[in-house]
Structure formats: C-alpha cells, structure tokens
Amino acid sequence: MRRTLDTKPEPAATEARTPLTELTFRELGLSPELLQGLEEAGFSHCTPIQARTLPLALAGRDVAGQAQTGTGKTAAFLVACYDRLLKQPPSAGRRPSQPRALIIAPTRELAIQIHRDAELLGRRTGLRLVLVYGGTGYEEQRRRLQEGVDILIGTPGRIIDYFKQRVFDLREVQVVVIDEADRMFDLGFIRDVRYLLRRCPPPERRLGMLFSATLSLRVTELAYEHMNNPELVQIEPERVTPETVRQTVYYPANEEKIPLLLGLMRRLQPERTMVFVNTKRAADEVAAWLRGNGIQAAVLSGDVPQRKRQRLFLRFQRGEIPVLVATDVAARGLHIPGVTHVFNYDLPQDPEDYVHRIGRTARFGASGTAISFACEAYAFSLPDIEAYIGYKIPAEPVTGDLLAEPAPPERTPRRRGRGAAGTGRRSREKRPIGARTQAGAQDPGAAPEPDGTSPNPATAGGGPRAGGRPPSPKRRGGEAPGEGGARRKRGRRRRRGGGGGGRG
Numbered sequence: 001m002r003r004t005l006d007t008k009p010e011p012a013a014t015e016a017r018t019p020l021t022e023l024t025f026r027e028l029g030l031s032p033e034l035l036q037g038l039e040e041a042g043f044s045h046c047t048p049i050q051a052r053t054l055p056l057a058l059a060g061r062d063v064a065g066q067a068q069t070g071t072g073k074t075a076a077f078l079v080a081c082y083d084r085l086l087k088q089p090p091s092a093g094r095r096p097s098q099p100r101a102l103i104i105a106p107t108r109e110l111a112i113q114i115h116r117d118a119e120l121l122g123r124r125t126g127l128r129l130v131l132v133y134g135g136t137g138y139e140e141q142r143r144r145l146q147e148g149v150d151i152l153i154g155t156p157g158r159i160i161d162y163f164k165q166r167v168f169d170l171r172e173v174q175v176v177v178i179d180e181a182d183r184m185f186d187l188g189f190i191r192d193v194r195y196l197l198r199r200c201p202p203p204e205r206r207l208g209m210l211f212s213a214t215l216s217l218r219v220t221e222l223a224y225e226h227m228n229n230p231e232l233v234q235i236e237p238e239r240v241t242p243e244t245v246r247q248t249v250y251y252p253a254n255e256e257k258i259p260l261l262l263g264l265m266r267r268l269q270p271e272r273t274m275v276f277v278n279t280k281r282a283a284d285e286v287a288a289w290l291r292g293n294g295i296q297a298a299v300l301s302g303d304v305p306q307r308k309r310q311r312l313f314l315r316f317q318r319g320e321i322p323v324l325v326a327t328d329v330a331a332r333g334l335h336i337p338g339v340t341h342v343f344n345y346d347l348p349q350d351p352e353d354y355v356h357r358i359g360r361t362a363r364f365g366a367s368g369t370a371i372s373f374a375c376e377a378y379a380f381s382l383p384d385i386e387a388y389i390g391y392k393i394p395a396e397p398v399t400g401d402l403l404a405e406p407a408p409p410e411r412t413p414r415r416r417g418r419g420a421a422g423t424g425r426r427s428r429e430k431r432p433i434g435a436r437t438q439a440g441a442q443d444p445g446a447a448p449e450p451d452g453t454s455p456n457p458a459t460a461g462g463g464p465r466a467g468g469r470p471p472s473p474k475r476r477g478g479e480a481p482g483e484g485g486a487r488r489k490r491g492r493r494r495r496r497g498g499g500g501g502g503r504g
Contacts (some may be wrong), residue, residue: 248393292407
C-alpha cells in the first residue's frame with residue numbers, strides 16, 4: 001500500500017484517494033540514510049509537487065513551488081535539504097553552533113509541525129535539529145543552539161533575536177527554505193526575512209527553496225531577488241481550491257448565525273470540525289454558545305499561550321475536542337488529520353485566507369465539507385472570493401428547519417479584580433470613598449424595613465440625609481463635613497503669626 005509523505009496512517013479508503021505519482025523516492029537517488037528513514041515510515045511514492053520539485057532541487061537548482069494545501073510541500077523541501085547536507089559535508093572550520101540549513105516559517109504552529117516532520121524523516125541521518133520560536137522556552141532554545149545545530153527551524157523574530165546576540169551565525173548555511181512566503185508578507189515579517197537572507201552566503205553558494213500555497217507577484221519578486229534564478233513550479237494553478245471539498249454558502253441575518261450553526265451541526269453530526277471567525281472576541285462568543293448547547297469546543301487565537309495552543313492541537317487531533325473555534329492563526333500550513341467540516345462563521349476579508357481555511361479539510365485527496373455564512377457584516381467579501389477561486393460557490397436557502405432554538409451561552413467565569421462577568425464594569429472597590437458602604441452595611445438597593453425606615457446604618461441615628469454620605473471614620477465625632485478642614489486652616493494661620501480666628 002502506498003502512502004504519501006506528510007500523512008499519518010489512515011484507513012485504507014483514505015489512502016486510496018491520496019493523489020500520488022508513479023515516481024518513487026527510491027528512483028531519486030537519495031542518500032541511503034534518508035531513504036531508510038522514508039521506508040521505515042512507510043513512504044514510497046511522491047505527490048505531484050514532490051515529483052516536480054525534487055528532481056530540480058536534488059540537482060542543485062533553486063525552486064519556488066506552488067501547490068494546493070495538503071499536497072506535501074513540507075516533505076519536498078525536507079527531503080531536498082537532508083540529501084544536500086548528507087552529500088555535501090561542511091567546511092573544515094565550521095563551528096557546531098553554525099547551522100548548515102535555515103528553515104523559516106511564519107507561525108509557531110507551522111514551525112513546530114515542520115520540526116516534527118523533520119524528526120520523522122531524519123531519524124537515521126544523525127543531523128541535529130533545533131527549533132526556536134517565541135512565547136516559551138527562551139533559555140532552553142538558546143542552550144540547544146549553543147550545544148550545536150545542523151538544521152535550524154524557527155520563526156523570524158526569535159531567529160533574529162539569537163542571531164543579534166551572536167549565539168550563532170549564518171556564514172555556513174548551505175540550504176535556505178522559506179515556507180508560506182505569502183504569509184510572511186501578510187504578517188509583516190518580510191523585512192525580517194530579507195535581513196536573514198542577506199546574512200547568509202550568496203545565492204550561488206547555497207540551495208534556495210521557497211514554497212507556498214499561493215505565489216503572488218510580490219512573492220516571485222522575493223524569489224528572484226534572493227535566489228539563484230529559481231525554477232517556478234506550479235501544480236494545477238487553474239483550480240485554487242481542492243475538488244474534493246464540497247462548498248456551500250448560506251445568507252443568514254446576523255442574529256441567525258448561531259441558530260444556523262447549531263442547526264447544521266446537529267443535522268450533519270460532523271466528527272471533527274473547525275469554525276473560523278475573524279476576531280478573538282467572536283471566537284470566545286461562538287465557543288460559549290457551542291458549549292452552552294452541549295457541544296464541546298475550544299478557542300485557538302493569537303493570544304493563547306504557546307503551551308496551551310500545543311495542548312489544544314494535540315487534544316483536537318486525538319478527538320478529545322470535536323470543535324475548534326479559530327482565527328486565521330490556524331488556517332495556514334497545519335496538517336490536522338481527519339477534519340471533516342470547516343465552517344466560515346465569518347467570511348474572511350482576504351480571498352487567499354478562504355483557500356487556506358477550507359484547505360484544513362480534504363487533506364491529501366480525502367473528501368470534506370466547507371460551509372460559509374455570508375452575513376450582513378461580511379457578505380461584501382464573497383464576490384472577491386469567488387473571483388479569486390474562479391467560480392461561484394453554490395448557495396443554499398436558510399429555512400426554518402435549519403435554525404435551532406439555542407440555549408443560553410456558557411457564562412464566562414468572573415475574573416479577579418473585575419466586575420461582574422460579561423458586564424465590562426470596573427470593580428466596586430475603585431469607587432469614590434463617598435459611594436462606599438461601610439463594612440456590614442446592607443446593599444442600598446435592598447427593600448426597606450417593615451416600619452418604612454432605611455435598612456442602611458449610614459442613614460440612621462442622625463445621618464446627614466437619607467442615602468447620604470456616612471460619617472468618615474477619620475473625622476471627629478459629630479463634625480459636619482468640612483469643619484475639620486476649617487479648623488486646620490485656622491491653626492496654620494496662628495503658627496504663622498497671623499493671629500487666631502477665622503473670618504469675622
């Protein structure tokens with residue numbers, strides 16, 4: 001049975017649908033250590049992007065590759081990288097902290113996945129991998145770099161951080177890989193990428209590879225600027241989205257989105273679902289509605305700590321969490337097997353993000369379903385999306401039987417130092433002194449006593465007025481407000497020799 005690289009063991013029916021070519025890895029003349037690792041993992045045949053790019057890269061040609069998501073781009077550059085390092089030894093004066101290959105990814109999740117795939121393929125090579133990314137493990141990552149590295153994988157910011165501290169340098173780099181290059185532009189990392197490329201050996205002295213699901217004009221300009229006359233490889237560019245994804249769009253009103261989402265989930269009974277939204281606030285709200293209606297869901301957004309993100313991905317992959325509500329941080333480059341349904345609860349404003357979102361399902365030829373809501377707030381994005389993918393998305397009517405009657409959303413636990421959950425008000429501890437009630441005082445909104453008097457002690461026993469300010473514990477008994485301040489002012493005048501008495 002043939003399996004393609006980047007996939008995990010799946011049922012036979014799924015493997016049969018995986019797009020493969022007749023070209024085998026054994027025919028490519030790979031180094032024995034690399035070939036052994038591939039065969040031990042059960043991988044034999046190449047996908048179309050691998051079959052087109054690997055012969056060029058193994059021959060020393062720079063490559064800029066484009067293919068649909070989930071077709072094995074990661075494996076293509078990892079195989080070429082390993083083979084180059086195994087067949088071309090480093091220079092005699094190279095230090096252990098000088099990496100021989102640099103792989104740059106735009107997000108932490110993608111960097112982690114590349115590192116995981118590299119460990120799988122390179123188990124027999126003896127090459128040392130180091131993964132660096134922000135948000136966690138700063139000293140640990142630094143220590144591993146100092147101990148020695150052959151292949152450095154990471155995000156631009158953390159790589160530059162260690163580089164400027166001279167933990168390593170890039171003078172001995174033999175291979176440079178830029179993954180998801182268009183995302184580098186979207187996230188504002190392109191200046192950092194150019195900074196690193198300029199500190200590597202010149203393009204003619206290293207192998208350069210650039211891969212992305214989409215290759216725009218600005219990405220190809222980057223390739224020709226920092227690569228050695230790269231060969232542009234595009235796989236099926238006429239159709240941007242996978243044919244195995246069944247796409248549907250609904251036109252709900254804003255208040256119908258939650259009932260429609262719940263109704264579709266109850267009708268379709270998806271096994272593993274990703275719900276994409278445009279903001280972190282929307283992600284929290286959607287997840288609360290799902291949990292309040294008996295559907296276990298977790299939120300993945302940019303401000304989730306890295307360790308928690310990794311735990312969420314692991315639990316989602318294991319099936320412990322059936323629904324993941326995410327912003328576009330999870331839409332690029334990540335392989336999460338078995339995602340059956342993708343909901344675009346909010347239509348993305350960038351057409352390329354639509355392609356990456358629905359690419360989370362139907363990985364490696366499997367079938368999947370992508371459902372989009374063209375609501376009042378984001379329907380304006382639909383024409384641009386359809387123009388980008390080259391066809392109109394089939395529409396379905398929003399009928400009454402699709403709209404569920406939702407239960408209330410799960411309440412967010414109250415946070416310390418904040419007001420009531422969901423109110424956004426400040427804590428009552430920060431109100432002016434005159435608005436506080438003394439210890440043991442009853443709430444001002446409480447009902448009056450049977451005799452009609454106020455239950456608040458502050459208004460009893462000769463208080464200033466009903467509902468007024470209670471006597472401050474710092475004032476002398478019986479003083480009216482302001483009286484103590486007048487007496488202190490007269491005392492200061494006496495000490496200055498101005499005589500006693502206040503005004504006449």
